[in-house]
Amino acid sequence: xxxxxxxxxxxxxxxxxxxxxxxxxxxxxxxxxxxxxxxxxxxxxxxxxxxxxxxxxxxxxxxxxxxxxxxxxxxxxxxxxxxxxxxxxxxxxxxxxxxxxxxxxxxxxxxxxxxxxxxxxxxxxxxxxxxxxxxxxxxxxxxxxxxxxxxxxxxxxxxxxxxxxxxxxxxxxxxxxxxxxxxxxxxxxxxxxxxxxxxxxxxxxxxxxxxxxxxxxxxxxxxxxxxxxxxxxxxxxxxxxxxxxxxxxxxxx
Numbered sequence: 178x179x180x181x182x183x184x185x186x187x188x189x190x191x192x193x194x195x196x197x198x199x200x201x202x203x204x205x206x207x208x209x210x211x212x213x214x215x216x217x218x219x220x221x222x223x224x225x226x227x228x229x230x231x232x233x234x235x236x237x238x239x240x241x242x243x244x245x246x247x248x249x250x251x252x253x254x255x256x257x258x259x260x261x262x263x264x265x266x267x268x269x270x271x272x273x274x275x276x277x278x279x280x281x282x283x284x285x286x287x288x289x290x291x292x293x294x295x296x297x298x299x300x301x302x303x304x305x306x307x308x309x310x311x312x313x314x315x316x317x318x319x320x321x322x323x324x325x326x327x328x329x330x331x332x333x334x335x336x337x338x339x340x341x342x343x344x345x346x347x348x349x350x351x352x353x354x355x356x357x358x359x360x361x362x363x364x365x366x367x368x369x370x371x372x373x374x375x376x377x378x379x380x381x382x383x384x385x386x387x388x389x390x391x392x393x394x395x396x397x398x399x400x401x402x403x404x405x406x407x408x409x410x411x412x413x414x415x416x417x418x419x420x421x422x423x424x425x426x427x428x429x430x
Contacts, residue, residue, distance in 0.1 A: 195217055196251070244268075246286040298348075310340075342380065352373065384402075
């Protein structure tokens with residue numbers, strides 16, 4: 178049996194329920210939705226904080242696994258048949274024991290719902306302190322081997338974004354909304370963004386801007402060379418549904 182499976186079996190059962198909302202990721206070059214991020218919500222649509230506050234330390238693994246399964250289950254029912262869409266799922270690296278063993282529930286859910294593995298993107302956030310970067314590298318390597326897309330979320334807001342990029346390179350990085358906000362008027366943000374985009378090009382990493390709220394922000398980011406966008410400017414998350422794309426898509430087109 179794979180090392181770490183005892184850790185996968187341990188932990189307290191979840192004593193609460195939850196669901197998901199979906200927010201689109203828009204590709205301005207293709208003028209279409211690229212994918213959707215699955216965001217944790219309460220069963221009546223309550224915000225993520227109310228759910229996450231219920232997760233005890235010994236429930237992290239089971240919660241992480243349940244989130245993956247729930248996201249795949251809902252997306253398989255919501256995504257139009259044959260649509261070329263990605264499903265972005267957040268995961269907690271510190272809740273993964275042995276990468277291959279901890280993927281069993283994900284692989285089983287994808288098989289059950291006939292959801293293609295290469296349409297699943299796993300995001301890990303820079304805001305979560307990475308205890309063991311070697312372990313994270315093993316996770317990313319295994320996920321890629323399985324055909325999953327990997328992404329570093331909240332880039333520029335957390336503990337060690339540049340250090341993480343030096344150790345390994347995800348397929349995609351998501352620029353944190355703190356760098357996006359007012360980027361059209363903030364010279365420091367523009368300089369940081371230009372540097373990040375240069376690094377990403379050198380490493381062959383796709384860049385996505387998240388938290389985009391205004392047309393001015395969008396136009397500045399688009400002019401800088403970003404093609405993937407997420408934020409209220411395009412659409413707010415919809416509870417257990419795929420929201421229509423708003424005014425942002427019309428301007429982008």
